[in-house]
Each structure stands twice: as structure tokens, then as C-alpha cells.
Amino acid sequence: MKYLIFVLLSIFIFSCSKSDADGSISSENNNSNTPETFGDWIPSFTDQTSNFTQTRTGTKGTEETREITVTSSDQVILSLEEEDSDLNEDGDLYDITTQTITTYAASGGLGSFSSSNSVTIKYDLDIEIKNDGFVDIDISTLSSGQILINAEPSSDYKFLGWDGPSILKPTSVNPLILEIDSDKEIKANFLNINNPDYTGIGFYADPVYSQIDPYNLLSYLDAFILDAERHGVDISYVKNYCHNIDLVSFNFPNPPAAQTQVFCVDSQVRVELNKSTWENQIQNIENHPQGFYKDPFIHGFHLIWHELGHDIFRLKHTCNETPNFLNSYDACPDGSNVNLQYTSSMLWFTDDNNPETSEENKGFHRAVSNYYNLINQDEHTFAFQANEYQEAIPCPVPSSIRYTYSSSGWKYGMDVGESSYADDWCTTLERNQNYSQEFIGGKANENKSLDQFDYSSYIVCYDSNY
Numbered sequence: 001m002k003y004l005i006f007v008l009l010s011i012f013i014f015s016c017s018k019s020d021a022d023g024s025i026s027s028e029n030n031n032s033n034t035p036e037t038f039g040d041w042i043p044s045f046t047d048q049t050s051n052f053t054q055t056r057t058g059t060k061g062t063e064e065t066r067e068i069t070v071t072s073s074d075q076v077i078l079s080l081e082e083e084d085s086d087l088n089e090d091g092d093l094y095d096i097t098t099q100t101i102t103t104y105a106a107s108g109g110l111g112s113f114s115s116s117n118s119v120t121i122k123y124d125l126d127i128e129i130k131n132d133g134f135v136d137i138d139i140s141t142l143s144s145g146q147i148l149i150n151a152e153p154s155s156d157y158k159f160l161g162w163d164g165p166s167i168l169k170p171t172s173v174n175p176l177i178l179e180i181d182s183d184k185e186i187k188a189n190f191l192n193i194n195n196p197d198y199t200g201i202g203f204y205a206d207p208v209y210s211q212i213d214p215y216n217l218l219s220y221l222d223a224f225i226l227d228a229e230r231h232g233v234d235i236s237y238v239k240n241y242c243h244n245i246d247l248v249s250f251n252f253p254n255p256p257a258a259q260t261q262v263f264c265v266d267s268q269v270r271v272e273l274n275k276s277t278w279e280n281q282i283q284n285i286e287n288h289p290q291g292f293y294k295d296p297f298i299h300g301f302h303l304i305w306h307e308l309g310h311d312i313f314r315l316k317h318t319c320n321e322t323p324n325f326l327n328s329y330d331a332c333p334d335g336s337n338v339n340l341q342y343t344s345s346m347l348w349f350t351d352d353n354n355p356e357t358s359e360e361n362k363g364f365h366r367a368v369s370n371y372y373n374l375i376n377q378d379e380h381t382f383a384f385q386a387n388e389y390q391e392a393i394p395c396p397v398p399s400s401i402r403y404t405y406s407s408s409g410w411k412y413g414m415d416v417g418e419s420s421y422a423d424d425w426c427t428t429l430e431r432n433q434n435y436s437q438e439f440i441g442g443k444a445n446e447n448k449s450l451d452q453f454d455y456s457s458y459i460v461c462y463d464s465n466y
């Protein structure tokens with residue numbers, strides 16, 4: 001009987017230890033017939049992030065320990081944000097979210113469990129939808145540091161392209177491969193096909209170009225100065241001297257769309273726009289014979305950048321290359337210039353998948369960058385082709401110098417030094433520019449510089465798109 005009890009007790013103790021939740025073998029206190037019971041493991045599971053040791057003590061003073069291995073992994077999810085739970089309250093649900101899964105595993109293979117903390121934003125994806133369309137985001141390539149974003153226009157809309165603070169070069173390539181190592185802010189631009197409105201899109205949303213008011217010609221000059229500044233060229237001095245962009249009624253045959261007169265005088269900037277052309281063909285697009293541009297804003301921009309390029313930067317004409325604001329037929333040996341022009345829809349966004357509109361071939365940003373890198377490329381002289389009959393005069397002109405040329409057996413001469421230029425056409429600094437020309441002193445077309453020159457001596461830009 002005593003033997004049997006011992007056997008039964010042994011079985012009980014054995015099965016007790018087998019059924020112990022932690023599986024550890026209890027020490028037997030031979031002085032008691034009561035099985036030892038244990039309290040909770042301490043410390044309890046809270047939010048430990050590294051391995052730790054748990055202990056518990058039995059009613060008979062037995063102390064047990066076990067090792068808890070803590071592992072955690074980040075589960076990255078496109079977005080766990082929902083309509084009513086915009087986690088970062090940024091107004092969109094595009095954000096890439098993450099959730100940390102923590103696994104606690106006890107030593108000896110004695111079980112494990114996992115817990116997850118709350119969802120947090122891993123990358124804030126701020127995608128502005130301009131007008132009407134959608135975007136799909138594919139994060140399957142996130143581990144390689146990229147995501148794919150595909151734009152899909154609504155019906156009656158077309159997708160123009162991507163821009164925004166996180167887009168170095170606005171592009172129409174779709175889907176967009178976006179390097180993602182930080183928060184991103186981009187804009188998907190859609191345009192109504194039937195009623196295109198470019199407000200707030202691309203060129204028109206640019207912090208500098210958007211300051212241009214087509215009804216305030218001097219605003220073009222202000223933007224030009226800012227544009228130069230952000231390309232590393234300081235021409236702020238221009239505003240301290242005579243400067244003007246005005247509409248002029250050219251009263252000679254075959255007038256150009258615009259001209260600049262003082263390109264060799266550093267202290268003056270004067271662009272004269274052909275009043276008739278500007279009002280009838282640029283501002284009134286219905287009458288535009290070739291329809292290169294869909295709106296006067298860009299057309300005027302191109303023309304004025306061309307002239308200011310001559311005047312301020314002494315850029316010369318190019319045939320068919322960047323800076324293509326300066327393209328002109330007269331720079332092409334065979335006269336076959338193909339002007340690279342920018343239309344509203346591709347002015348800002350370039351498509352490197354399409355050779356016709358790639359950055360390489362028509363990239364507006366590249367053209368602008370080149371433009372500001374080529375300043376003073378031309379040592380213009382008054383005589384285009386100085387020869388035995390014409391005296392070449394270097395730019396900028398000295399304060400006093402005389403220009404001579406021969407024609408039909410007669411020799412002509414005139415003073416062309418900087419001091420010979422009239423300054424009575426300068427805009428007043430306080431001027432509120434509009435179409436009415438304001439001059440201090442003389443009137444347009446009635447100043448010394450015009451009176452003393454034959455037009456054949458000017459660089460006259462017959463920008464032949466008209």
C-alpha cells in the first residue's frame with residue numbers, strides 16, 4: 001500500500017509537472033505531499049523591445065526562470081488610413097503606413113505570441129489632384145526604394161504630367177517612378193479636354209512665371225530678373241537704370257514682332273514690342289496665323305525672353321537648338337529653321353518616352369537652364385559683319401565712340417557711345433505700367449537713339465513665327 005501511494009504520488013507529480021503551463025520541472029519538496037503552485041511570471045509582458053528574463057516563485061520557495069526572446073518586424077502597408085481616420089490629417093489617404101509586429105518567444109520552445117502596435121505613417125505621400133482624375137499607387141517595389149504612381153484621368157480629361165516640390169523635373173511619364181526615402185509632395189495635373197483651364201498648372205503655377213501679368217509688361221521684366229536669380233545670375237541692377245518694355249507702333253515697312261535697341265549698353269534695357277502684333281496676334285489668339293501657342297501668356301513670354309536675352313545677356317540667335325527662345329531663321333545656313341516652340345500642354349511637362357517632346361529635344365527646363373548659362377556669349381558689334389566699309393564696335397560700347405559705314409560711295413558716321421543714348425524714355429520707378437506709355441521727357445520713337453540710327457544697323461529680330 002505504501003508503495004502504491006508512492007507510485008501514485010510520483011505519477012501525480014510527474015503529470016503535474018507535465019501539465020504545467022511553462023513545462024518546467026518543479027522541484028519536489030519531500031517534506032510535503034502538497035504540489036507546489038506558482039505565481040505569475042514577472043515581469044509581465046508589456047512593451048519590451050529586447051530580450052528579457054522572467055521569473056516566478058513557487059509556494060515552496062522554488063524559483064524558476066525563462067528567457068523571452070523579443071523580435072519585431074515592420075509591416076509596411078500602402079495605407080491603413082480610412083475615410084474617417086486620416087492618421088496625419090493631411091487630407092489624403094495615400095500615405096504609406098507601417099505597423100510594428102512584436103513577437104515574444106519563450107525559451108525551450110514553450111510557446112510565443114505576437115502583438116501589434118498602432119498604425120503610424122512611414123512616408124507622408126502628399127498627392128494633389130489638379131482637376132479631375134485618380135492615382136493608383138504600387139508599393140511592391142518599395143524595398144528597392146521606389147514606388148510606382150499611375151495617373152488615370154477622368155472622362156473628358158487628359159493627364160498632363162507630374163510636378164510639385166518632390167519632382168525635380170516635371171514630367172508626363174506615366175506611371176511615375178518615385179524614389180521614396182522621405183515624405184513626398186507631388187501633384188498630378190489633369191486638364192479638361194473640352195474646356196482647358198491651365199490655372200494652377202505647371203508653368204502657370206511656377207512661383208516666378210505665375211507672377212507675370214500679361215497686361216503689365218514690366219511684370220515680364222520682374223519675372224525675368226527672378227528667373228535669372230534662381231539660375232544663379234544676378235541682374236537686379238537692371239531696375240536701377242533705364243528700363244522699359246513697351247508697345248510701339250513701328251512706322252516702317254515689314255516691322256518685326258519686337259526689337260531691342262540698347263543691347264550694347266549695359267545701363268539700359270529697352271524692349272519694344274510691335275503694338276499691332278502684340279494686340280492683334282498675341283493677345284488675340286483667334287487671329288494668330290500659325291497657332292503655335294494656345295494662349296497669349298506663353299507667346300508673350302517667349303517673345304520677351306527672346307528680346308531680353310539679346311538685350312541683357314547679349315545672346316545671339318540660334319538655329320534650332322537651346323536656348324531655343326533665341327531660335328531664328330537668320331541663324332540657319334539654309335534658312336530652314338524649325339523653331340522649337342512650347343505649347344501650353346508640353347511647356348512644362350516633358351515626356352522622355354517620346355522623342356518629340358523629350359527633355360532632350362524640347363525640354364523647357366533645359367532650355368531655360370541653358371539660356372541663363374550662355375550670357376554674354378556674343379560680342380555683338382554694331383556692324384554684323386564688319387568689313388572694310390564697316391567698323392566693328394565691341395560691346396558694351398565705350399561711353400564715347402563713333403561708328404562709320406560706307407554705302408553707295410558715301411561714308412556715314414554717327415556717335416554710338418553710351419553717353420549718346422537718350423535716357424528720356426526710362427520708366428519711372430513708381431510707374432504703374434499699363435499700355436499707355438509713360439516717358440519722362442520725350443515720347444516713344446522720339447529720342448536720340450532712334451533718331452541717330454538707320455534701322456539696318458540694328459539687330460532687328462524678325463521672329464518669323466508671325
Ligand SMILES: [Zn+2]
Pocket residue numbers: 306310317328460461462463
Ligand atoms: Zn532676335
